[in-house]
Amino acid sequence: MSETLIGAxxxxxxxxxxxxxxITKVPPTLHTPLMSGANAISGIAVIGAMVVAGPKDNNxxxxxxxxxxxxxxxxxxxxxxxxxxxxxxxxx
Amino acid sequence: METFLPSTIQLSYIxxxxxxxxxxxxxxxxxxxxxxxxxxxxxxxxxxxATLLDTGVVNYPMxxxxxxxxxxxxxxxxxxxxxxQMPQMVGLLNGLGGAASALVAIAEFYRLLLEGSVPIPATxxxxxxxxxxGITFTGSFVAFAKLQGLIGGKPMSLPGQKxxxxxxxxxxxxxxxxxxxSPSSNIFLVITxxxxxxxxxxxxxxxxxxxxxxxxxxxxxxxxxxxxAGFVVMNNILIVAxxxxxxxxxxxxxxxxxxMNRTLTNVLFSAFGGxxxxxxGVAADGTEKSYRQVDAETGAMMLGYARSVVVVPGxxxxxxxxxxxxxxLADQLATRGVEVKYAIHPVAGRMxxxxxxxxxxxxxxxxxxxxxxxxxxxxxxTDVALVxxxxxxxxxxxxxxxxxxxxxxxxxxxxxxxxxxxxKRSMKPGYAGIDNQLFYRDKTAxxxxxxxxxxxxxxxxxxxx
Numbered sequence: 288m289s290e291t292l293i294g295a296x297x298x299x300x301x302x303x304x305x306x307x308x309x310i311t312k313v314p315p316t317l318h319t320p321l322m323s324g325a326n327a328i329s330g331i332a333v334i335g336a337m338v339v340a341g342p343k344d345n346n347x348x349x350x351x352x353x354x355x356x357x358x359x360x361x362x363x364x365x366x367x368x369x370x371x372x373x374x375x376x377x378x379x
Numbered sequence: 380m381e382t383f384l385p386s387t388i389q390l391s392y393i394x395x396x397x398x399x400x401x402x403x404x405x406x407x408x409x410x411x412x413x414x415x416x417x418x419x420x421x422x423x424x425x426x427x428x429a430t431l432l433d434t435g436v437v438n439y440p441m442x443x444x445x446x447x448x449x450x451x452x453x454x455x456x457x458x459x460x461x462x463x464q465m466p467q468m469v470g471l472l473n474g475l476g477g478a479a480s481a482l483v484a485i486a487e488f489y490r491l492l493l494e495g496s497v498p499i500p501a502t503x504x505x506x507x508x509x510x511x512x513g514i515t516f517t518g519s520f521v522a523f524a525k526l527q528g529l530i531g532g533k534p535m536s537l538p539g540q541k542x543x544x545x546x547x548x549x550x551x552x553x554x555x556x557x558x559x560x561s562p563s564s565n566i567f568l569v570i571t572x573x574x575x576x577x578x579x580x581x582x583x584x585x586x587x588x589x590x591x592x593x594x595x596x597x598x599x600x601x602x603x604x605x606x607x608a609g610f611v612v613m614n615n616i617l618i619v620a621x622x623x624x625x626x627x628x629x630x631x632x633x634x635x636x637x638x639m640n641r642t643l644t645n646v647l648f649s650a651f652g653g654x655x656x657x658x659x660g661v662a663a664d665g666t667e668k669s670y671r672q673v674d675a676e677t678g679a680m681m682l683g684y685a686r687s688v689v690v691v692p693g694x695x696x697x698x699x700x701x702x703x704x705x706x707x708l709a710d711q712l713a714t715r716g717v718e719v720k721y722a723i724h725p726v727a728g729r730m731x732x733x734x735x736x737x738x739x740x741x742x743x744x745x746x747x748x749x750x751x752x753x754x755x756x757x758x759x760x761t762d763v764a765l766v767x768x769x770x771x772x773x774x775x776x777x778x779x780x781x782x783x784x785x786x787x788x789x790x791x792x793x794x795x796x797x798x799x800x801x802x803k804r805s806m807k808p809g810y811a812g813i814d815n816q817l818f819y820r821d822k823t824a825x826x827x828x829x830x831x832x833x834x835x836x837x838x839x840x841x842x843x844x
Contacts, residue, residue: 291613292504298619299610299618299622302618302622303622303626305400305623306403306622306625306626307629309400309403309404310406310407310626310630311407312407313406313630313631314407314409314750315723315725315731315735316409316739316748317408317409317735318730319733319736320406321403322631322730322731323472324402324403324415325406325598325627326469326476326624327420327472328399328402328423328623329598329604330423330605331423331605332479332480333427334426334614335612336482337430337431337433340438340442341438342436342438343438347489348486348489349441351486353445354445355482356446356449358478358479359449360448361456362449362475362476363423364450364454365454365456366453366457367416367423368453369457369468372457373462373736373739374416376739377739377745
């Protein structure tokens with residue numbers, strides 16, 4: 288196994304632990320916004336998609352990358368905006 | 380310059396990741412939640428802009444076009460969606476994220492294949508990426524279809540579903556091994572296809588009432604899919620952000636499972652809520668059990684002359700979109716000096732926090748919403764518990780009848796209130812397909828009707844008191 292993979296696994300495990308610690312006690316009021324906000328963050332795949340679709344060499348790969356960018360951006364923009372819409376409604 | 384640009388990109392990724400962490404942390408508290416969401420979205424913006432600077436990215440017009448297209452669709456969807464449709468919306472977005480991650484994994488595998496050699500770690504991670512992403516994609520679409528009412532909410536499965544699943548999994552593993560020995564695009568397509576089918580077969584047998592768990596789990600999977608895609612393209616920001624979402628989704632999944640006192644395995648594989656059709660209303664000795672029925676006038680008198688009322692909303696309120704009428708009723712009661720509180724069960728509705736979102740839309744202040752643990756101690760001091768379209772979450776059998784399928788599930792103890800009014804369309808059993816003893820108690824009054832109309836009638840009657 289290559290060292291980069293081990294390094295990446297290291298990052299993954301640490302990030303997971305950090306994630307569990309950061310998001311511990313969430314009041315039920317915020318369950319939906321937390322989910323849709325986190326969901327928007329999972330649209331981070333757009334970065335990978337841009338890297339994949341970046342070079343112009345192969346049509347098949349570029350098309351897959353472009354489709355991935357579009358889907359991920361719907362996820363990102365839709366997710367953040369809908370979360371904001373919900374949070375706007377929460378009043379004391 | 381050669382090292383400057385890549386370092387700048389990486390540094391921007393670190394900033395973006397920090398913003399994701401802070402944003403999610405702030406999303407955990409009502410006072411800072413909106414700010415948290417904004418911070419996370421700024422993090423995303425930074426990451427996207429930084430990636431555009433990548434020298435490998437030369438396909439600008441197309442990439443910008445795809446970004447614009449996705450953004451516009453996302454914008455319109457977020458503006459147009461109704462609050463009652465939020466579970467579907469979240470389900471759909473989970474699926475799109477999963478699909479994007481799977482496509483990244485597949486495209487990168489294909490690129491490496493064209494270059495001549497695919498390293499083993501890349502093959503393994505690409506397989507995982509397409510598996511998790513594929514399952515998230517089709518699983519989310521089934522969840523969407525169930526929530527949108529395109530297909531029935533009942534569990535659906537083929538005869539011999541378990542054998543079929545085992546066979547598919549075996550096929551998937553065999554294909555994976557074959558890929559590790561000799562990478563091939565055809566085999567990769569086959570295992571991607573299997574992942575997609577597995578997603579369908581995973582969610583189809585799960586009933587509508589278990590959707591809070593399913594949506595949370597798919598949320599987690601969409602994060603893990605992004606992580607897996609990050610492993611394939613060896614990009615830390617994907618790995619970290621994905622892990623973060625994976626963790627938050629798991630946390631919600633666990634909370635939802637606890638809310639039903641069931642394990643995740645039980646939710647996923649027991650096809651709950653499909654078995655019994657439940658005739659309802661027949662006692663053990665075969666005699667018809669009797670229940671008390673009230674009309675709007677009597678109901679309004681009970682509510683209007685009470686000192687304290689606790690409203691217990693359920694999926695029925697969401698379906699009928701009765702949240703605004705409920706708020707109006709609470710306002711009317713408040714002007715008469717009645718103390719009104721809302722009791723929210725963790726799995727009421729179809730996604731985590733579903734009732735909270737709907738009531739917030741109707742301008743109910745969140746300080747009036749009480750969690751199960753906070754309100755249960757108050758029911759014996761409550762004059763009237765008003766149950767609106769909720770059923771299993773108030774079924775006393777969960778505490779009293781050890782033979783009940785929902786035995787052990789934490790419930791809102793409305794049976795302790797001095798009086799209970801249950802608004803319901805009919806005596807039909809709820810999601811779990813079991814009869815509810817609450818309805819036959821002396822202190823319980825049944826008020827039949829569509830939640831919205833029934834509550835609206837109560838409002839006009841209360842006004843006339």
